[in-house]
Amino acid sequence: MAKKTNAVQPISSGPVALDATDRKLLSLLAEDSSRSYVELGNLLNLSPPAVHERVKRLKRDRVIVATQAKLDGCKVGRTLLTFVLVTTNGVASTKRLLALSSLPEVEEIHTVAGDSAVMLKVRPRDTEGLEELLARIESIEGVEATRSYIALSTFLERGPSPEL
Template sequence: MHEDTNPVRRARGDQAELDVIDRKLLGLLARNAEQSYNELSQQVYLSAPAVHERVKRLKSRGVIRATVALLDGPKVGRALLAFVHLETSTWETTRRVLEMSAFPEIEEIHTVAGDTAMILKVRAENSAALESLLGKLHHLEGFKGVKTFIALGTYLERGPLPI
């Protein structure tokens, strides 16, 4: 798996050159990554080996960063979904939060412009587990504040689709 871990380079939005077939393949894979190369080939009118080469190229160029299973939070014991808006006083504090990515409750970390420095997508077992994680954030040097938004329901959850 190739993933660019440099947040500055990833944030620049270096767009890959994609033709119509690449975009169609990406859309098909985004909807169902379990399709075989033969199934994909029938939908884009190429041979299965040609589709395999295109997918391999898209992976090597970092367009496809990973193939993952999208798990159901409640069914795996993480029923509480929250978005944590974290305010920090220094960039160093923000970097320390990035080190917390090892915590399994934290699914995503985004630096943002606006009233907060970061937004964390968190899935916790319950409110006590969320409170424990928030306590760890409160102990960070440079921590200024937090706003937590608990999701009541999820109607759409997906990654970007190709244009």
């Protein structure tokens, strides 16, 4: 039996061969993932079973990694969209930051090139919540500094486009 691990892994492992129909299907699903296979088939000139097979393949190949509702942070009480850059003193310290993935206010964790090692996208409930989160980050062994950027307005927020 394979050992199950709870370790956080990078999301992507490289490109997958996609044809024009796959890309159009992905665009339609990214726009509205609640569309039925019948509706998608009509838009793509495919049968619903053919669409279903493509979706199954795209999920198996991890092109589609999840189907989820996109929530309005402000309407669910998470009003403070913030990007936090974290400087660490080494790879081990950077890996310790992955423990933050279990916190509900942490939406994304990225290792980055440049002056910082990690960039977090967080959405705490308010400034006090941000202050508590920053204190938690700064208490992690090997964290040297944090720099926060609070978003005032969001005009565009989306995932990658499958179109070339």
